[in-house]
Amino acid sequence: MLKFIGKRLLQLIPTLFFVSVLIFSLQHLLPGDPALVMAGEENDPAVVEQIRKQYHLDQSIPLQYVYWVKGILSGDLGESMRIKEPVLKLILEKLPVTAQLACMAILVALTIGISAGVISAVKKNTVWDYAANVFALWGISTPNFWLGIMLIFLFSVKLGWLPASGFVPLREDWQASLASTVMPAFVLGNATAAILMRHTRSAMLQALESDYVRTARAKGLLERRIIIKHALRNALTPVITLGALEFGTLLSGAVLTEQIFTIPGFGKLIVDAVFNRDYAVVQGVVLVTATTFIVLNLLADIAYHLVNPRLRGMG
Amino acid sequence: MTHTALGAPPAGETAAESPAARAWRRLLRRKAAVAGLGVIALFVLAAIFAPLIAPYDPIVQSWTAVRQAPSPSHIFGTDDVGRDIFSRVIYGTRASLFAGVISVGLALSIGIPLGLIAGDRGGFIDALLSRITDAMLACPFIILAIALAAFLGPSLSNAMIAIGITTTPIFVRLTRGQVMAVKVEEYIEAARVVGNPRWRIALVHILPNVLPALLVQATLSIAAAIIAEAALSFLGLGQQPPLPSWGSMLNAAQRFLTNAPWMAVWPGLAIFLSVLSFNLLGDGLRDALDPHER
Numbered sequence: 001m002l003k004f005i006g007k008r009l010l011q012l013i014p015t016l017f018f019v020s021v022l023i024f025s026l027q028h029l030l031p032g033d034p035a036l037v038m039a040g041e042e043n044d045p046a047v048v049e050q051i052r053k054q055y056h057l058d059q060s061i062p063l064q065y066v067y068w069v070k071g072i073l074s075g076d077l078g079e080s081m082r083i084k085e086p087v088l089k090l091i092l093e094k095l096p097v098t099a100q101l102a103c104m105a106i107l108v109a110l111t112i113g114i115s116a117g118v119i120s121a122v123k124k125n126t127v128w129d130y131a132a133n134v135f136a137l138w139g140i141s142t143p144n145f146w147l148g149i150m151l152i153f154l155f156s157v158k159l160g161w162l163p164a165s166g167f168v169p170l171r172e173d174w175q176a177s178l179a180s181t182v183m184p185a186f187v188l189g190n191a192t193a194a195i196l197m198r199h200t201r202s203a204m205l206q207a208l209e210s211d212y213v214r215t216a217r218a219k220g221l222l223e224r225r226i227i228i229k230h231a232l233r234n235a236l237t238p239v240i241t242l243g244a245l246e247f248g249t250l251l252s253g254a255v256l257t258e259q260i261f262t263i264p265g266f267g268k269l270i271v272d273a274v275f276n277r278d279y280a281v282v283q284g285v286v287l288v289t290a291t292t293f294i295v296l297n298l299l300a301d302i303a304y305h306l307v308n309p310r311l312r313g314m315g
Numbered sequence: 316m317t318h319t320a321l322g323a324p325p326a327g328e329t330a331a332e333s334p335a336a337r338a339w340r341r342l343l344r345r346k347a348a349v350a351g352l353g354v355i356a357l358f359v360l361a362a363i364f365a366p367l368i369a370p371y372d373p374i375v376q377s378w379t380a381v382r383q384a385p386s387p388s389h390i391f392g393t394d395d396v397g398r399d400i401f402s403r404v405i406y407g408t409r410a411s412l413f414a415g416v417i418s419v420g421l422a423l424s425i426g427i428p429l430g431l432i433a434g435d436r437g438g439f440i441d442a443l444l445s446r447i448t449d450a451m452l453a454c455p456f457i458i459l460a461i462a463l464a465a466f467l468g469p470s471l472s473n474a475m476i477a478i479g480i481t482t483t484p485i486f487v488r489l490t491r492g493q494v495m496a497v498k499v500e501e502y503i504e505a506a507r508v509v510g511n512p513r514w515r516i517a518l519v520h521i522l523p524n525v526l527p528a529l530l531v532q533a534t535l536s537i538a539a540a541i542i543a544e545a546a547l548s549f550l551g552l553g554q555q556p557p558l559p560s561w562g563s564m565l566n567a568a569q570r571f572l573t574n575a576p577w578m579a580v581w582p583g584l585a586i587f588l589s590v591l592s593f594n595l596l597g598d599g600l601r602d603a604l605d606p607h608e609r
Binding site: 021 | 446447449450451452453454455456457458459461462463464465466467538542545546549550551552565568569572573576579580582583586587590591594595
């Protein structure tokens with residue numbers, strides 16, 4: 001097991017290296033002199049010169065990269081041009097907001113996705129199965145920003161049940177916090193629920209046809225017990241691993257969801273940064289999301305190995 | 316993965332039938348896929364004949380017709396500056412379909428050659444390309460597209476480039492995997508023994524076997540690209556106003572939900588229908604091209 005973890009950690013190094021190269025190269029996509037573009041409206045030569053110095057733009061590109069990576073490794077993601085604050089500080093401020101939203105969305109996705117998947121597998125080729133498949137197709141095909149707008153129209157404008165926008169931290173007032181995040185969490189979790197439903201369905205169908213389920217049936221166990229204790233338990237492993245891969249989709253979705261519900265999280269940060277030409281912030285957010293995604297994948301992989309006895313002890 | 320009712324295996328499956336014709340016949344048996352194909356055809360027609368279909372100019376503003384509810388003269392209503400929403404949805408089809416097809420075309424034209432090289436050559440080139448692919452797939456799709464579009468500058472063509480580049484790694488990985496699976500087959504070995512050059516084996520013998528999987532993925536990727544373009548336009552990074560696009564129409568609609576909700580309904584429905592159709596077609600193609608299914 002330790003050998004496996006060590007091997008996976010080693011594999012991370014090249015991936016992280018290329019992620020950093022990718023994000024670093026973004027600033028070289030800027031048309032013309034990056035220092036001039038970063039300075040924005042201010043054409044003051046002194047400012048441009050200062051930016052050139054600050055970002056080592058007067059050095060060769062490989063050297064610029066080395067400086068940039070050195071900064072990141074010591075926790076310096078650069079400074080926001082607009083707010084004049086360290087990028088890392090801005091990101092850490094927004095992180096809890098997006099984390100709460102993402103956790104609630106995952107909860108929504110797991111609840112809806114797994115139960116719909118189990119029902120459609122158990123009741124294969126019935127109305128329930130078709131309904132669940134239609135739901136999955138709907139979830140995958142609905143742009144979450146449109147769903148968000150429609151839900152705001154229904155629950156905020158028409159019915160007045162939920163606030164249309166804003167965010168209340170959990171610590172301040174948990175009821176208001178839940179009210180402000182329930183709609184965004186559903187919007188965000190919806191697509192993931194659809195994908196989880198499809199994974200659960202196929203894993204369950206496979207499990208229900210397996211020998212151990214036949215044995216359990218032959219023993220005369222209750223069908224409900226067979227489904228939950230025998231089939232679902234085994235079917236869940238691939239579902240959770242594949243589900244972890246959907247975390248990237250969730251982070252992508254968070255950008256638009258936060259924009260629609262004006263939630264001051266990660267997504268709002270990157271969109272605001274894009275419009276203020278605050279490039280260091282854009283790079284910082286991409287770097288942090290990519291790293292989070294990579295680490296979560298690693299954890300899912302390790303968890304998969306831990307749960308699956310057949311893989312235990314394999315390198 | 317849609318599970319349309321599968322009929323009994325057809326009697327007319329003859330040996331003379333080409334694989335493409337067989338796949339086409341199998342596809343036509345799937346109602347959901349045919350429906351998807353039909354709706355896509357309608358959207359394509361709407362995009363081509365937009366000037367003939369749209370009753371009004373999609374850009375000209377009319378201050379006498381601001382935020383009118385749907386009526387016989389404006390069947391989808393009008394927007395905040397008096398433009399006919401139906402006409403804008405029709406013209407918006409162009410931006411969405413264009414973005415979907417061109418960005419996926421870009422991804423295919425970069426991804427297939429790189430995947431072929433990685434899968435065929437192996438060794439260092441493969442390791443390098445695979446790590447780069449991993450790195451790109453580690454960045455969440457929309458976030459990477461937003462970052463790319465931000466650095467390239469907001470415009471429809473830059474949005475297409477951004478989406479195309481972000482979609483590329485999927486095709487590199489898919490092509491590579493398929494090539495690895497196919498190249499150990501005996502007929503490839505036979506082609507090699509006969510003395511075919513490497514590039515010829517890759518293009519003539521390996522590529523055709525990889526195409527079905529690529530076709531399915533390309534169809535599903537067009538669906539994802541249409542959503543991505545709408546998302547970028549929604550954020551102001553795609554098609555620039557006043558030119559119509561479904562995403563930017565939704566952005567404008569958000570501010571008038573209380574008194575003009577119809578502004579939000581139609582462009583969203585158009586995105587949903589087009590994405591749904593490509594997803595249905597992709598699922599249908601997957602089933603139709605699956606050699607294990609009859």
